Amino acid sequence: MRVDNTPYRSIWADVAARQAFVIDQTLLPHRFVVRPLQSLTDAEEAIRAMRVRGAPLIGVTAAYGVALAMASDPSEAALEQAVNRLAATRPTAVNLSHALERMRTRLLALPAAGRIAGAWAEAERLAEEDLRLNRAIGEHGLVLLRVLHQRFGRSINVLTHCNAGWLATVDYGTALAPLYLAHDAGIPLQVWVCETRPRNQGLLTAWELQQHGVPHTVIVDNAAGHFIARGKIDIVLVGADRVTRRGDVCNKIGTYLRALAARHHGVPFYVAVPSPTIDWAVDDGMAHIPIEERDGAELRRMTGVDAAGATSTVSLLPETTPVANPGFDVTPAEFVSGLITERGVIAANEAELTALFPQSCAPAK
Amino acid sequence: MRVDNTPYRSIWADVAARQAFVIDQTLLPHRFVVRPLQSLTDAEEAIRAMRVRGAPLIGVTAAYGVALAMASDPSEAALEQAVNRLAATRPTAVNLSHALERMRTRLLALPAAGRIAGAWAEAERLAEEDLRLNRAIGEHGLVLLRVLHQRFGRSINVLTHCNAGWLATVDYGTALAPLYLAHDAGIPLQVWVCETRPRNQGLLTAWELQQHGVPHTVIVDNAAGHFIARGKIDIVLVGADRVTRRGDVCNKIGTYLRALAARHHGVPFYVAVPSPTIDWAVDDGMAHIPIEERDGAELRRMTGVDAAGATSTVSLLPETTPVANPGFDVTPAEFVSGLITERGVIAANEAELTALFPQSCAPAK
Numbered sequence: 173m174r175v176d177n178t179p180y181r182s183i184w185a186d187v188a189a190r191q192a193f194v195i196d197q198t199l200l201p202h203r204f205v206v207r208p209l210q211s212l213t214d215a216e217e218a219i220r221a222m223r224v225r226g227a228p229l230i231g232v233t234a235a236y237g238v239a240l241a242m243a244s245d246p247s248e249a250a251l252e253q254a255v256n257r258l259a260a261t262r263p264t265a266v267n268l269s270h271a272l273e274r275m276r277t278r279l280l281a282l283p284a285a286g287r288i289a290g291a292w293a294e295a296e297r298l299a300e301e302d303l304r305l306n307r308a309i310g311e312h313g314l315v316l317l318r319v320l321h322q323r324f325g326r327s328i329n330v331l332t333h334c335n336a337g338w339l340a341t342v343d344y345g346t347a348l349a350p351l352y353l354a355h356d357a358g359i360p361l362q363v364w365v366c367e368t369r370p371r372n373q374g375l376l377t378a379w380e381l382q383q384h385g386v387p388h389t390v391i392v393d394n395a396a397g398h399f400i401a402r403g404k405i406d407i408v409l410v411g412a413d414r415v416t417r418r419g420d421v422c423n424k425i426g427t428y429l430r431a432l433a434a435r436h437h438g439v440p441f442y443v444a445v446p447s448p449t450i451d452w453a454v455d456d457g458m459a460h461i462p463i464e465e466r467d468g469a470e471l472r473r474m475t476g477v478d479a480a481g482a483t484s485t486v487s488l489l490p491e492t493t494p495v496a497n498p499g500f501d502v503t504p505a506e507f508v509s510g511l512i513t514e515r516g517v518i519a520a521n522e523a524e525l526t527a528l529f530p531q532s533c534a535p536a537k
Numbered sequence: 538m539r540v541d542n543t544p545y546r547s548i549w550a551d552v553a554a555r556q557a558f559v560i561d562q563t564l565l566p567h568r569f570v571v572r573p574l575q576s577l578t579d580a581e582e583a584i585r586a587m588r589v590r591g592a593p594l595i596g597v598t599a600a601y602g603v604a605l606a607m608a609s610d611p612s613e614a615a616l617e618q619a620v621n622r623l624a625a626t627r628p629t630a631v632n633l634s635h636a637l638e639r640m641r642t643r644l645l646a647l648p649a650a651g652r653i654a655g656a657w658a659e660a661e662r663l664a665e666e667d668l669r670l671n672r673a674i675g676e677h678g679l680v681l682l683r684v685l686h687q688r689f690g691r692s693i694n695v696l697t698h699c700n701a702g703w704l705a706t707v708d709y710g711t712a713l714a715p716l717y718l719a720h721d722a723g724i725p726l727q728v729w730v731c732e733t734r735p736r737n738q739g740l741l742t743a744w745e746l747q748q749h750g751v752p753h754t755v756i757v758d759n760a761a762g763h764f765i766a767r768g769k770i771d772i773v774l775v776g777a778d779r780v781t782r783r784g785d786v787c788n789k790i791g792t793y794l795r796a797l798a799a800r801h802h803g804v805p806f807y808v809a810v811p812s813p814t815i816d817w818a819v820d821d822g823m824a825h826i827p828i829e830e831r832d833g834a835e836l837r838r839m840t841g842v843d844a845a846g847a848t849s850t851v852s853l854l855p856e857t858t859p860v861a862n863p864g865f866d867v868t869p870a871e872f873v874s875g876l877i878t879e880r881g882v883i884a885a886n887e888a889e890l891t892a893l894f895p896q897s898c899a900p901a902k
Contacts, residue, residue, distance in 0.1 A: 201854055364861075367836065369734055369757040375854050382858065389859045392734040392836060394758050394791025398866040401793060401823070426759025428766060429794045432801055458766070471732065471757060474839045476851030486841030486849045489566055489740050493747065494754045496729075501763040 173338040173352070175204060175383055181343045182229055183299065185236060187292045190243040192236040196223045197339055201379035202477045209233075212241040212254050219261040219268075222371065226340020227413045227449050228302050231267030234258040235298045238275040239291035246287035251279055264422060264464045264500050266414040266451040271298055299342045305446040306344035308514035313350025313409070313444060316510075316517065317359050320406050327360035327387075329406045331396060334366070334424035335373040336411025336444060337380040346411040346444035348380065350512065355386045363388040364405060366396055368424060370470040370497065393426050400433040408434045408441045415445045417533065419505030419520030420457025425498055431507040440509040443520070447513060450525065452533045457502040468495040538703040538717070540569060540748055546708045547594055548664065550601060552657045555608040557601040561588045562704055566744035567842045574598075577606040577619050584626040584633075587736065591705020592778045592814050593667050596632030599623040600663045603640040604656035611652035616644055629787060629829045629865050631779040631816040636663055664707045670811040671709035673879035678715025678774070678809060681875075681882065682724050685771050692725035692752075694771045696761060699731070699789035700738040701776025701809060702745040711776040711809035713745065715877065720751045728753040729770060731761055733789060735835040735862065758791050765798040773799045773806045780810045782898065784870030784885030785822025790863055796872040805874040808885070812878060815890065817898045822867040833860040 173180065185192045192209040198221065199205050207223060209215050215237025218224050224233045241254035255272045262268055275294055282290045320328045336347035344352065355361055363381055365388050368374040374390060381388040391399065399405055408430055414422040421427070421443050434441040454460045471488070472495065478484040489495075508520035518524040526533040538545065550557045557574040563586065564570050572588060574580050580602025583589050589598045606619035620637045627633055640659055647655045685693045701712035709717065720726055728746055730753050733739040739755060746753040756764065764770055773795055779787040786792070786808050799806040819825045836853070837860065843849040854860075873885035883889040891898040 201858075202852075367734065369732065369759055372853060375858075378854065378858050387859075389861050390836060390854060391861050392758075392790065394734055394789075394794065395861070395863055395866075397794040397797065398790060398828075398863050399861075401866070424759075425757065425763060429759065429762040429798060432762065432797045433794060436797055463763075471755060474841060474851060474853070476839060476853045478849070478851055484843070484849065484851045486839060486843055486851050487567075488737060488839070488841045489743060489755060493566075493740075493743050494752075496754050496756050496760070496764075498760055498763050501760075501766070 173343060173380065173384060182339050183224065183232055183236065183342060185292065185296065187296065190240070192240065194218055194224050194233065195339065197225060197376060198223050199483065201375050202483065209236060209240060211244070212237050212257065215240055216257055216261055219258070225373070226335065227265035227267040227411070228306070228341040228346065228446060230262055230265050231271035231448060232295070232299050232302055232342055234268050235271045235275050235295035238272065238279070239295045242279065242287045242291040246284045248280065251276065251287070262464060263462045264413050267448045270448045274298070302342040302446070303344065305514040306341050306346060306349045309346055309444050309446060309512050310344055310349030310353040312517050313442070313512045314353045314357065316407065316442065317350055317354040317361070321359045324406065327362050329362050329364060329404055331364045331399065331405045331408045331430065332366065332377060333374070333410050333427055333430055334368045335376040337377055339376050339380060340411065346446060347409045348377065349444065350409065351386060352384055355384065361386055364399060365390045366393045366426065367391065368426065369393055373424070396430050397433045400437050400439055405439050408439060410443055412443050412445045412449050413500055414461055415443065415450050415511065416454040416457045416461070417452050417525060418455050418522045419508055419511060419525060421503045421508055422457055422461045422500050423503065425501050428501040428503045431503040435507050441507060442510050442512055443508055444512045447529055447532060450529070450532070458504065461502060464499040466497045466499045468497050470497055471495045538708060538745065538749065547704050548589065548597055548601065548707060550657065550661065552661065555605070557605065559583055559589050559598065560704065562590060562741060563588050564848065566740050567848065574601060574605060576609070577602050577622065580605055581622055581626055584623070590738070591700065592630035592632040592776070593671070593706040593711065593811060595627055595630050596636035596813060597660070597664050597667055597707055599633050600636045600640050600660035603637065603644070604660045607644065607652045607656040611649045613645065616641065616652070627829060628827045629778050632813045635813045639663070667707040667811070668709065670879040671706050671711060671714045674711055674809050674811060674877050675709055675714030675718040677882050678807070678877045679718045679722065681772065681807065682715055682719040682726070686724045689771065692727050694727050694729060694769055696729045696764065696770045696773045696795065697731065697742060698739070698775050698792050698795055699733045700741040702742055704741050704745060705776060711811060712774045713742065714809065715774065716751060717749055720749065726751055729764060730755045731758050731791065732756065733791065734758055738789070761795050762798045765802050765804055770804050773804060775808055777808050777810045777814050778865055779826055780808065780815050780876065781819040781822045781826070782817050782890060783820050783887045784873055784876060784890060786868045786873055787822055787826045787865050788868065790866050793866040793868045796868040800872050806872060807875050807877055808873055809877045812894055812897060815894070815897070823869065826867060829864040831862045831864045833862050835862055836860045
């Protein structure tokens with residue numbers, strides 16, 4: 173996608189220089205800063221500090237992290253250590269373990285001498301694949317927006333939560349890919365963007381939409397029920413950090429409240445999910461997806477810019493106030509109107525998921 | 538209630554000096570500052586800027602605002618002007634119009650010479666009445682917490698939204714009054730406090746609970762569905778800005794999302810409502826309660842304290858980003874397990890409400 177009309181991806185590599193580059197998302201929407209990743213430690217830190225975030229981008233960043241580790245030590249021991257360190261950065265997103273397992277399997281099959289080149293090539297392939305998956309999701313999701321537009325003959329109101337845009341992936345995004353393609357196809361949209369406390373990733377979504385010229389309005393998370401109840405929303409469209417074999421959706425904290433409101437008011441609730449986000453080994457998302465408990469500092473402090481335009485952090489509540497900060501919640505499959513995958517739009521159930529991905533769906537553990 | 542062990546109310550007057558005093562709630566939880574109100578303009582500004590907030594406290598502050606206006610000009614014209622100016626400060630809370638109508642009726646019946654003393658006396662009466670109503674709500678609500686404690690034999694987990702505590706009233710609070718009385722009666726509680734963006738009144742609730750020694754944990758608004766779905770919440774307890782004749786509840790934006798989650802998971806959802814918060818003239822809350830659209834700056838900027846402890850405001854998103862900021866939402870009566878009034882706990886429907894308040898319930902318009 174474009175930033176001030178210059179094409180960008182959220183991650184890219186200079187393979188010859190053994191470096192990857194990411195956009196530091198902790199500084200957006202205030203400052204656009206590209207950050208080099210030059211070591212395994214850089215990649216780990218970028219994921220953990222959420223300079224990169226979004227399940228697909230976390231996976232690709234981890235793949236480059238393995239390549240960075242191989243560049244300094246291509247031994248089997250270094251490979252295993254890199255995989256373990258990167259796997260520990262974020263427990264909920266399943267793309268991370270998929271990407272790491274793929275890098276591990278591919279590189280173990282190579283002699284140490286071939287692992288450096290092999291690692292960079294595999295990371296590049298993963299990035300290209302992510303881009304293709306998201307583009308396909310965009311094309312399949314576009315038909316949902318087109319039919320709503322044909323039905324209502326007016327601008328379509330989409331509610332989204334968090335950032336499932338190109339910043340969360342290598343390019344295009346998952347939930348936002350259909351919006352970009354619909355906008356480019358002349359379908360008028362109005363996107364209602366939930367702020368998404370505590371990290372306010374909704375502001376990344378607003379920034380992306382503004383860069384692409386898609387009309388949008390930011391609301392606090394609390395306002396989603398009000399707008400859904402008043403008939404202001406035609407469809408809810410979100411991404412996912414992990415989707416189970418039966419279609420339970422683990423996504424950013426607060427997604428479930430939107431699903432409850434959408435169902436009560438008969439508003440379609442769709443989840444954009446590239447296949448690497450599906451965890452075929454888990455059925456019951458509520459029981460078996462680990463929910464990351466994140467640092468309470470995310471609630472206690474807020475970063476923005478001060479009157480002089482400098483980055484500034486303020487403390488919202490005393491350090492002694494107890495807080496809890498689960499990063500994700502689980503929306504049971506029964507609340508999901510459909511899954512938008514790279515192979516098409518299906519119902520959120522095991523039969524449709526396994527029929528669409530017959531090669532991937534090893535039996536559930 | 539107590540602040541650092543000194544007894545306080547949220548508003549009080551020095552009648553001889555023709556001044557009222559309030560706690561500036563925009564500075565809490567960081568700084569405890571008492572602010573004098575010396576004119577009608579001061580009272581207007583305090584309500585509009587949310588230095589005082591909470592439906593009951595808005596009503597009482599407006600009454601003192603009329604008294605301040607009378608102190609400088611006790612004419613009928615000045616009275617009408619004061620009532621109109623104060624009525625325009627916040628459109629949703631019905632206590633405001635109740636208090637103003639009462640002041641107006643009482644003072645019009647007096648000769649101009651008697652209006653100054655009459656206004657202060659009536660404002661003082663309103664404040665005392667509010668305190669008595671809240672104390673009675675606390676006693677009736679306490680029995681709900683006691684029976685849950687008897688049933689489960691453990692600490693009772695209460696979820697609350699916004700601040701319906703003593704800061705929102707003259708003293709005790711509405712939704713928090715039962716918690717204070719239960720805590721004092723030895724019933725163990727754990728209160729889950731929703732942050733309540735955009736104004737973060739949940740932090741006022743946490744501050745109140747901390748001052749009183751009630752165990753609590755602050756969560757982001759998005760996390761309410763997660764905790765309710767995981768069985769962590771025994772009862773949801775909130776206040777109201779306006780309750781209709783049939784029991785629809787208008788309260789801080791985000792209340793409805795909690796009601797949806799509570800109902801889906803079979804968690805009791807109670808609303809503490811003193812009778813001045815009931816609007817007998819409205820049946821259908823969704824259709825007929827005006828929802829205040831507040832300044833988008835509440836989303837764009839966040840105030841806290843910087844590393845040096847000074848009050849500091851940061852900008853979260855560009856001034857050009859479109860925002861929408863409805864201050865309240867409506868929870869239909871069907872979602873409300875019960876209303877806790879000063880006369881007892883009843884179901885949220887017209888029959889029970891009118892039976893409990895036969896003198897108040899003139900026919901609906």
